[in-house]
Amino acid sequence: MRHPVGAWTGALIPPLTIVDPPREVMRGDSLRVRILAPSRRTIAFHTRATGAPWSERVLDVSNGAASVTLGPLDADIALVATDGRTQTDTVVVRVTDRPFVGDVAIRAIYPAYLDRPAEPVPAGETVRVPRGTTLVIRGRASAVLDAVALVRALDTIRFEPDGHNFAGRLNASSGGRWMWIARGERGPVADVPAPLDVDVIPDSAPHVEIVDPAHDTMTLVGNQLMLRAAASDDHGVQTVTLRSWREMANGTAMPGIEQPLAAPSAPEWSGAATIDASVRGLQPGDALHVTIAATDNSPWRQTTVSRELVLHVPSLTAQRELARSMGDSLAARATRAAAEQKQLAQRTDDAAKSRDRSSTSQGKSSDPSASEKAAMSYRAAEQSKALASQQQQLQEQVKSLQKDAQQLGKQLQAAGALDSSLSRQLAEAQQMLAQALTPELQQQLEDVQKSTRQQSPDDARRSMEQLAKAQQALKQQLERSAEMLKRAALEGSMQTLRDEAKDLAKQERQTADKMQRADSGAVKDAAPLGERSHQLANEVQQLAQRLQQEKAESGPKALKEGAQHAQQSAESMKQAAAKSGAQGAQQQGAQQNSAQQQSAQQQGAQQQAAAAQQGAQQMEQAAQRLSDARQQQIQEWKNGLTKDLDKSIQETMQLARQQQTLADQARAGGSPSLKGDQSAVQQGVEKVSEGVQRAARQSSHVSQQSQRALGDAQQRVQEATRQTADASPNGQQETAGAMQEAAQALNDAATKLMADRQRAANGQSASGFSEMIEKMRQLAKEQGSLNGQSASLIPGAGGKPGGEGSEQARSLAKSQRGLAQKMDEAGAGEARAAQMAKEMREIASQLETGRVDASLLDRQQKLFHRLLDAGLTLQKDEREDNGKREAESAINPEIAEPANINATGRAALKYPEPTWSELRGLSAEERQSVMEYFKRINAEP
Numbered sequence: 009m010r011h012p013v014g015a016w017t018g019a020l021i022p023p024l025t026i027v028d029p030p031r032e033v034m035r036g037d038s039l040r041v042r043i044l045a046p047s048r049r050t051i052a053f054h055t056r057a058t059g060a061p062w063s064e065r066v067l068d069v070s071n072g073a074a075s076v077t078l079g080p081l082d083a084d085i086a087l088v089a090t091d092g093r094t095q096t097d098t099v100v101v102r103v104t105d106r107p108f109v110g111d112v113a114i115r116a117i118y119p120a121y122l123d124r125p126a127e128p129v130p131a132g133e134t135v136r137v138p139r140g141t142t143l144v145i146r147g148r149a150s151a152v153l154d155a156v157a158l159v160r161a162l163d164t165i166r167f168e169p170d171g172h173n174f175a176g177r178l179n180a181s182s183g184g185r186w187m188w189i190a191r192g193e194r195g196p197v198a199d200v201p202a203p204l205d206v207d208v209i210p211d212s213a214p215h216v217e218i219v220d221p222a223h224d225t226m227t228l229v230g231n232q233l234m235l236r237a238a239a240s241d242d243h244g245v246q247t248v249t250l251r252s253w254r255e256m257a258n259g260t261a262m263p264g265i266e267q268p269l270a271a272p273s274a275p276e277w278s279g280a281a282t283i284d285a286s287v288r289g290l291q292p293g294d295a296l297h298v299t300i301a302a303t304d305n306s307p308w309r310q311t312t313v314s315r316e317l318v319l320h321v322p323s324l325t326a327q328r329e330l331a332r333s334m335g336d337s338l339a340a341r342a343t344r345a346a347a348e349q350k351q352l353a354q355r356t357d358d359a360a361k362s363r364d365r366s367s368t369s370q371g372k373s374s375d376p377s378a379s380e381k382a383a384m385s386y387r388a389a390e391q392s393k394a395l396a397s398q399q400q401q402l403q404e405q406v407k408s409l410q411k412d413a414q415q416l417g418k419q420l421q422a423a424g425a426l427d428s429s430l431s432r433q434l435a436e437a438q439q440m441l442a443q444a445l446t447p448e449l450q451q452q453l454e455d456v457q458k459s460t461r462q463q464s465p466d467d468a469r470r471s472m473e474q475l476a477k478a479q480q481a482l483k484q485q486l487e488r489s490a491e492m493l494k495r496a497a498l499e500g501s502m503q504t505l506r507d508e509a510k511d512l513a514k515q516e517r518q519t520a521d522k523m524q525r526a527d528s529g530a531v532k533d534a535a536p537l538g539e540r541s542h543q544l545a546n547e548v549q550q551l552a553q554r555l556q557q558e559k560a561e562s563g564p565k566a567l568k569e570g571a572q573h574a575q576q577s578a579e580s581m582k583q584a585a586a587k588s589g590a591q592g593a594q595q596q597g598a599q600q601n602s603a604q605q606q607s608a609q610q611q612g613a614q615q616q617a618a619a620a621q622q623g624a625q626q627m628e629q630a631a632q633r634l635s636d637a638r639q640q641q642i643q644e645w646k647n648g649l650t651k652d653l654d655k656s657i658q659e660t661m662q663l664a665r666q667q668q669t670l671a672d673q674a675r676a677g678g679s680p681s682l683k684g685d686q687s688a689v690q691q692g693v694e695k696v697s698e699g700v701q702r703a704a705r706q707s708s709h710v711s712q713q714s715q716r717a718l719g720d721a722q723q724r725v726q727e728a729t730r731q732t733a734d735a736s737p738n739g740q741q742e743t744a745g746a747m748q749e750a751a752q753a754l755n756d757a758a759t760k761l762m763a764d765r766q767r768a769a770n771g772q773s774a775s776g777f778s779e780m781i782e783k784m785r786q787l788a789k790e791q792g793s794l795n796g797q798s799a800s801l802i803p804g805a806g807g808k809p810g811g812e813g814s815e816q817a818r819s820l821a822k823s824q825r826g827l828a829q830k831m832d833e834a835g836a837g838e839a840r841a842a843q844m845a846k847e848m849r850e851i852a853s854q855l856e857t858g859r860v861d862a863s864l865l866d867r868q869q870k871l872f873h874r875l876l877d878a879g880l881t882l883q884k885d886e887r888e889d890n891g892k893r894e895a896e897s898a899i900n901p902e903i904a905e906p907a908n909i910n911a912t913g914r915a916a917l918k919y920p921e922p923t924w925s926e927l928r929g930l931s932a933e934e935r936q937s938v939m940e941y942f943k944r945i946n947a948e949p
Contacts, residue, residue: 021047024089027073029099034106038079043089043096046072052090058083107151108199109174109190117142121306122243134205135180140307143178143206151192158186158204183208213310214241216248216302219278224318227296228327230286233319237269238278239302245277246305250298251313252283257293257323266301273305285321293323324511325540328504332497332547339497342490345405349483352398357480406486484701491705494558495645501551502563502638508544509574509631512537513624516581520620523584526613531585534620538581541627545574548634555641563641570633573626580623584616645706646768652703653710653765656696657758660718663692664754667725671747674732674740686732686747693718693725693754700761709768712842713832714760721753783830788875790827794820795868801860814858821855824848847871 025044033039045051048069053076056062060083067074067089078085087099112131118124119140129135135143145167149156153169158178165186167176178186188200216239227233239245248271253264269281283298290296296319303311516537522530552567667689673679697718704710728746801817828848831841848871854864 023094024048024051024091024096026087026089026096026099029087029101032102032104033079033081035082035103036080038077039081039085039101040075040077041087042073042075043067044073045069045089045091048072048091050091052092054088054090056086057081058085105150106199107149107192107194107197109147109149109153109156109188109197109201110199112145112147112201115144117144119307132202134207136207136209137180139181139208139210141180141208143180144175145178146173146175147201148173149190149192149197151194151197153197154191154193156188156190159189160184160186178206180206180208211304211306211308211310212242213312214239214245214302214304216240216300216312216314218298218300218314218317221317224320226320226322227283227285227290229290229292229321232285233283234280235283235298235317236278236280237300237314238276239300240276241302241304242275244275244305245272245302246309247271247303248277248279249301249303250281251301252288252296252298254288254290255295255297257291269300277302283319285319290319290321292321292327294321295319296321325508328508332501332504336497336501339490339494341405342486342493346483346486346490348405349486353480353483484704488705495706498551498555498558498563499638499642502567502634502641505544505548505551506631506634506638509570509627509634512541512544512577513627513631516541516577516620516624516627519581519584520617520624523613523620524617530620531616534581534585534616537623538578538585541574541578541581541623544630545571545578548574548630560641560644562644563637566633566637566640570630570637573630573633577623577626577630580619580626584619584623649703649707649709650765650768652699653761653768656699656703657761657765659692659696659699660721660754660758660761663689663696664751664758666692667728667747667751667754671744671751674744674747678740678743683732686729689750690725690729693722697722707768710764711760711767714757714764717753717757717760721750721757724750724753785875787827787830788872790830791868791872791875794823794827795865795872798855798860798868799865817855817858817860821852824852824855828852844871844874 022044027042027044029041030039041053043051043053051067051069051074052064053067053074054062054064055078065076067076074089081101081103084100084102087096087101089096114129114131114135115126116129116135116137117126118138122138129137129143137143145158147156147167149172152171153174156167156169156174158165158167161184165176165178167174183206186204186206188203190197190200216237218235218237220234220236225233235250237248239248248269250267250269251264252267254262256262267281270277270279283296285296288296298317298319300314301311302314303309515533519530519533519537522533548567548571552564552571555564555567666685670682670685670689673682700710700715700718704715724746728743728750731743731746797816797820801820825848828845831845831848847867851864851867851871
């Protein structure tokens, strides 16, 4: 052997080698080891796990290598391979845990507009955060990380690794599921946290709604509509804006307008906005579309728009129809309220009489039981409460009638039908309704309720009697108001129908002119105009029937004639439309040369124009007859009033003569028929009183003085009748005296009725309201003059004036008493006029004493303002409904300079005279007064 040592040590063959052993393996994994052992048949492979002894296994060598699989491993292991002579180096393979990503912490940073502090959110659960929230994410891995990220579809959020730690931000703009991915030194890390589910709660859009009106509504030209709206947002409403656009009657849409309403910066807002139809330039037939837009204070400025509210301005035709319907409804309600008040007054009077009888019977009873008293007291108290409650409800109805009467005036004014006469009718009705709700009636209601609570039988009986009297007065006022509203409704219907006829006549005339010019666009207008004319004829006929039911004669006759003209107009317009259709069919069916077609077209156009011209003429005549009907009916009502008063005067004077004759017979010893004759006089007076009451419901010319005088005469006649029935043969002189007083009272009543008749005959209106208003204005002027003279009598140092001043004060006192007398005559017994006359007499008494001081002047000034208020008309009420007027400073006023300084003639007038269209609603006398006024001021230098 050449190299025995080398053979012994194994140096003559290649060494044993463990091929590429890993430095680490995962706990639980298996380890496959490959050993290179050339020129060997077997080798010994030694292993030792930490904490365990060495173990040996023999491995067969195949093709110069041996392999073995170890595991699964749970501890570090040392590896050594040997062939008995040589061995490998000891290789140590360490067992490590699997790398994982964990310890994830999430912190939510909310948007600044939420004003909400940042806070941690639990990991492992669905993260629900508002839109715009930033999620700050931190975590740690068991191994050093090279990269870590969250992935969702095409989105990737990468974090910054720092050894075992990592951190990053996720902007929560939208929800979704984010998957974790991580990579360490040995490659992808499989053990990552569960997917991160993010639920982004979007910022809710603001809520906005129009609270009132709840539905589309109508408004009139020049009216103001109060719109109420509310807006809310979960965090804050930034701005509220009113958006509107006008749609014209012909369908043209005007540009929209935005009007800022508020910038509340609060979660909730409610407010109102005023829409002025005149400012927006709305005309009949137009529509205003309105919405409210609310924007929140989020970074996205979300805006919500409310439902669209449409404000319709009815056409003149629709406004006239609405005015007629409103007038009829108001008159019917007033009549129904008067009937209910009559029944309630009767029940109250019966209850008062029942209490009186009950009180009398209990006074005669010696020992009524306590239970019967208690039961009677309880029933009476409940009856009183029920009557008071019913009266309160009826008062609310009267207040509603008063408001609706004002609304009717506005409706008629918008329809162009409120002239001076109709305005006076409505003004009087409103005043009567206002006077019906007297403080005395309210006081009586309170007294009844008070006495019921105190359970005082005597007080309750007196309160019920006083309430019954107040209810009787209210009944009379309501009956008068109902009659006035009924006549105002009839007058308004005649006026609006006349205006409708005028408009139709104008449109039919325009259509005829277009047909004359062979305008193809006029053909389609003929049939609708015919339908409208037919409808107008029916409405006029119905109005005539209503007037006939009211026992009218002049108005129905003229209205029927107007209806006939309107119907003839409708037939003419239908003929024009029918001829146009026949002409078109003939042109389509016949093949004619050009000349023949042209001739036929001209002939057809002339026939159409002639029919339309005939329709326009008939409608113009219908409008004239409707105008005549109204004037004739007003005159008939006025004549009817004077006729009724003449009849009442004659009957009253005749009854006075009969009563005087009976008084003479009684004084002479009487006669067998005295009682029957006296009863006949009493019945006659009652009939006269009923007739006067009917006339008073129709006109203010029938004064309260004459009604009180007739009521006093009726009571005296009743007293004379009672004494006649009860008188003994020795009491004939007393009976004669009572009859004499009754005859004198009847004569006084006849005298006052004569004054009323004279006032009605000289008045310009059937109601007499305008004359009373004019007298109030004149009295206000005279009172103002007296106030100025009284102020000059106040001494400089106080005290009474001297001798000359005292004489002047007595003269003023005489003038003041004269004004009081005029007030009695002008007010004709009306309650407020009587109060002012009383105040005038008290002022006169103080002037007679010479005591002229500041308190006297204050009383005179208050009286002056009350007179001014009494002289105002319906227009004042309409102005006051708009609220308190406030003065505003002019902002950048535009000064208009005349273009023609050297103008002469009509162009040189300083104040242009009003046109006919501006004066059309006035009477002839009022138009003349206005024109004279403009002539006078233009003539002044």
